[in-house]
Amino acid sequence: MRLDWPIRASWGCEWAQGERPQPLDGRLSEIGEVPQRRANRLMQLAHLGSAGCVRQAGSRPPQGTGVVLGSRYGNLADTIRLSAGVLMEQQPPMPFDFINVSTNLAGFHTARAVGAEHGPNLMVAHEQHALVAALEIAALEVERAWLVGVVEEGVWPLAEQSRRLRLEGCAMPAEATYWFWMDSCCKDPVGWLRALQRMPDRQALADACRQALADAPGPVAVASASDGAPAGLLPTSLRRRLTPWSAPAAGWHAASLGRVVERFLAAGACPRLVVLEEDPVTGHYLVLIIDRSGVPTA
Amino acid sequence: MSAATGAVIRGYDVISAAGIGRREHAAALGAGRVSPGEVTLADGSAVRHLPYQRIPQARHSALDELGWLEFAASRALADAGLGGEGLAACGLFVGSSGSKLPETERQWLAECSDPDFLPIDDARGHGDLADRLAGRLGLGGPRYSFGTACSSSANALLYGMRAVAQGRLGAALIVGFDFFNFLTLRGFESLMLLDPERARPFDARRQGLVLGEGVAALVLTPSGSAEIAGWRLLGGASIGDTQNPTQTSADEVARVVRRALKAVRVEPGDLAGVKAHGTATSGNDRAEGIGLVRALGGCPAPVSSLKGSLGHTLGACGAVETAALMACIDAGFWPASEGFEIPDPDCGIQPVRDAVSLQTGLFLLNFFGFGGNNCALLLECRHEA
Numbered sequence: 001m002r003l004d005w006p007i008r009a010s011w012g013c014e015w016a017q018g019e020r021p022q023p024l025d026g027r028l029s030e031i032g033e034v035p036q037r038r039a040n041r042l043m044q045l046a047h048l049g050s051a052g053c054v055r056q057a058g059s060r061p062p063q064g065t066g067v068v069l070g071s072r073y074g075n076l077a078d079t080i081r082l083s084a085g086v087l088m089e090q091q092p093p094m095p096f097d098f099i100n101v102s103t104n105l106a107g108f109h110t111a112r113a114v115g116a117e118h119g120p121n122l123m124v125a126h127e128q129h130a131l132v133a134a135l136e137i138a139a140l141e142v143e144r145a146w147l148v149g150v151v152e153e154g155v156w157p158l159a160e161q162s163r164r165l166r167l168e169g170c171a172m173p174a175e176a177t178y179w180f181w182m183d184s185c186c187k188d189p190v191g192w193l194r195a196l197q198r199m200p201d202r203q204a205l206a207d208a209c210r211q212a213l214a215d216a217p218g219p220v221a222v223a224s225a226s227d228g229a230p231a232g233l234l235p236t237s238l239r240r241r242l243t244p245w246s247a248p249a250a251g252w253h254a255a256s257l258g259r260v261v262e263r264f265l266a267a268g269a270c271p272r273l274v275v276l277e278e279d280p281v282t283g284h285y286l287v288l289i290i291d292r293s294g295v296p297t298a
Numbered sequence: 299m300s301a302a303t304g305a306v307i308r309g310y311d312v313i314s315a316a317g318i319g320r321r322e323h324a325a326a327l328g329a330g331r332v333s334p335g336e337v338t339l340a341d342g343s344a345v346r347h348l349p350y351q352r353i354p355q356a357r358h359s360a361l362d363e364l365g366w367l368e369f370a371a372s373r374a375l376a377d378a379g380l381g382g383e384g385l386a387a388c389g390l391f392v393g394s395s396g397s398k399l400p401e402t403e404r405q406w407l408a409e410c411s412d413p414d415f416l417p418i419d420d421a422r423g424h425g426d427l428a429d430r431l432a433g434r435l436g437l438g439g440p441r442y443s444f445g446t447a448c449s450s451s452a453n454a455l456l457y458g459m460r461a462v463a464q465g466r467l468g469a470a471l472i473v474g475f476d477f478f479n480f481l482t483l484r485g486f487e488s489l490m491l492l493d494p495e496r497a498r499p500f501d502a503r504r505q506g507l508v509l510g511e512g513v514a515a516l517v518l519t520p521s522g523s524a525e526i527a528g529w530r531l532l533g534g535a536s537i538g539d540t541q542n543p544t545q546t547s548a549d550e551v552a553r554v555v556r557r558a559l560k561a562v563r564v565e566p567g568d569l570a571g572v573k574a575h576g577t578a579t580s581g582n583d584r585a586e587g588i589g590l591v592r593a594l595g596g597c598p599a600p601v602s603s604l605k606g607s608l609g610h611t612l613g614a615c616g617a618v619e620t621a622a623l624m625a626c627i628d629a630g631f632w633p634a635s636e637g638f639e640i641p642d643p644d645c646g647i648q649p650v651r652d653a654v655s656l657q658t659g660l661f662l663l664n665f666f667g668f669g670g671n672n673c674a675l676l677l678e679c680r681h682e683a
Contacts, residue, residue: 001466067538072423074445079399079481080417086484087406090341098485099544099668102395103424104446108669112540118553121538121671122453125397125424125443133425133442140460166421198440254423281429282438 001196003139005182006189009057012049012178012262016251017154017161024048031055036109038096042075042153046106047113049177050147054114056190057181065145066119067111068138070130072254074103074123077155106151116147128226129277131178131257132286135196142184149179150255167252174251178258191265194272194289198279202233205276205285209234212274212289213241221245221270225257230276230285243270261290271295303521304532304562305462305470307677309378311370312621314512314608315351318358319373323622324629328653330636332607334496337478348487349496351510351609352478363400363477366513367431371473374515375435380469387468388517389439391458392428392475393451395613395667397443399479431473439467445613447667448575449536450474452616452675455516459531462518474617475513482612483509489544491579497610498637499576499603500583500645507577510609512618529624532660532676533562539670545581546666551589555662558674559593566594570659571632573623574649575666576603577610578637586664587645599662600650606637616665620677623661627679632656657681 015022024044025035033051035044046069054061078101085091092098099105104123111121120141126133131150138146154175155161161173182193195212199205213220222231222242231239247263249256257275264273275288311319315335316326326332337350353366361369375381380388402418409415420426428441444454451474458470476482486492486509493506521530535557539550559566572594574586590597604619611618626633635649663675 072425074424076418082485083399083403083406083481084417086480087403088410092484092488093481095489098481098488101481101485102445102447102668104667104669104671105543107446108538108540108543111538111670116538117540118537120453120536121446121540121669122457122536123445125445126441127422127425127429130425133440136440136466137442137457140457140464140466160416163416164419164421200438279440281433281441284438 003193003195005142005193006184006186007191007193007265008181008183008186008189009053010180010190010262010265011052011056012258014174014176014250014253014259016172016174017158019158021154021156036113039109040075040078040100042103042151043106043109045151045153045175045177046110046149049149049151049179050110050114053147053179053181061114061116061147062145063117064119065116065147066138066141067107067116067147068122068124068134069107070124070126070134070150071103071152072125072127072130073152074125075101077153080155119144128280129257129286132196135193138182145183147179147181149177150258151177152253152255165252172251174253176253176255176259178255178262189293191293192291194291197287199285199287205230206234206238208287209238209274216272217291218271219243220272220274221268222274222276223260224276225260226277230278242274245273264290265292268292303463304530305459305518306521307516307529307531308519309374309517310515310621310624311373311377312514312618312625313353313366313370314611314618314622315353315510316608316622318354320625320628323625327607327622327626327633328629328631330634348492349508350478351508353511364427364430367473367475368434370513371431371435371471371515374517375471378517380517384469385436386438388437389461389467389470390428390432390437390441391454391470391472393444393454393613393616394475395447395450396476396479396482397424397445398427399481400477403479437471446671447669448612448615449665449667449671449673450613450616452665452673453536455531455616455620455675456534456536456673458518462520470518472516472518472617474614476612476614477511493578496637497578497606499578499606499635500587500642500647500649501638502640502642504578504580504583506579507605507610510611512608512611512614514614514617514621516617516621527680527682530678532678534558534673534675535561536673539672543669546585546670546672548585548588548592550672551586552593554672554674555590555593558676562676564660564676568660569599569662570656571599571661572597572601573619573661573663574601574603575664576605578605584644587647591646597647600632600654601647602633602635602649604633606635620663627656630655630657
């Protein structure tokens, strides 16, 4: 799907999980935010990322701005904690704990914190590509401004979380929050989501990459957020025309596509990035084409 | 009648305490005889029984949660006549509140004595059920798992409709589901929102909700100009209320209803019926009733809540109540609002106590969820001229 959708602002951060949760109040204060009462970690992470994104834009979201939060695991830490009480001790959860265990409450607090009122507030889960799912849902109302985010919280104990995520060797679980303010009315965007395409086979994947090269404003970078990147499936002649690009990672988390896109918009050397992913269920390929403003095109 | 086209609802199926399939729903809701169910909770040595509307598990005891989803979805796809290329172009929009909690709770209770036990040992996350369902059904389109509490599958319907109406997908399979789990039951008990006997939406004696299980699947395809007869999801609105995470206001109800009507370019007087969210909790029923009166300028069309019959199926209720309502209209009647007997003047509306003969029309369906997730849908049924 061709979108040519301006990205007014983007912001995000990630860090490796330590042995204990790192308080987030200081990070919120750094960007001028006041921590919300009764907020769990997922809410704090969503608040941090969305507020950072809005701060980058230098203006508040207009009335009707939508919020869509993507996540693979959502509110896993509280779900484990409350389930332990209910299943092992027959203890009912405390009322606020139970209300907050709904992952969409992070979207509620996000909208309230950044003043995104009277728009939709959605939470979309996806195993591999929560950011793509969130962007595709938002793109169904492209005339509306949207704050689109991906958030993954840490779960402690650290060793248990490493086992749960099937991390091997020295790979470290990480927390992440990445947000994008999509706004079709923006005249001075940090970049554009040019296209978000699903390709049924390798030939179509190659055709999409050729097209991305043909209408590019300059050199084109290629990246993937997951292992087994489909770029290796492209013909050699095509691959040579793409510059491999990657964003430094603090550890492993399921929001890595957010990291790739946000870091490219902040510091990419080429004016265009093509992100290639594979959908393991259908065997189809995903192609995101992102352009970055302010990069010399020569 | 409406000018908007939306998407055709080509096929559907529903499973709840009212039965398995459309006919059983129409029969049970038409006769007002959905049997009350219950669950047993052990608190130490004490045992308690709480009302809970469960699906008839015993009739298909081999099915687990994914099995029920596949069962309902397969029947809806067959009803729609979708196969081959249709399946390849079909996206999946799932809505649920509890998602995989029943599965993880079973695993927890079975394995917790193992020294290597890892709570919720699930590397795949919330999208897993959608992935597995799409794999079993051979769907080639994208998959989205909506988690917006009790409006989850209503939002799945709305955004699935938009994807089809905009030509982004050849078809959309919408699946709403929620099954019994201890965390949800204990949580609502902790909030003191459960009625100890039965749900009485909008009734002056209401004390709270009764939880329920449900699965429903609906297949949406593009609206063709030649297709006059049948069901269409015309559109709607989804708005986040940022004032209160558990208790929306009459103003916010009126806002989402007005926006839904505007999106579809219809007037309140065009409505043939209103399916209220109607949880039977004191504050929400009052806010919804007053909000409906404000948005519609009174409420001349028949109003019903289905939660007195089906229980509150939480994230499933968008799909389950839509499909159950369609089953009733297809059988020629608007269902009674079970549990409603004594009007509450604070609510401003009086749901219907008896089924009303009705075969076509334009219908408003409300769904509200924790986190301020308010969604209103407009559904239309036309018969051959």
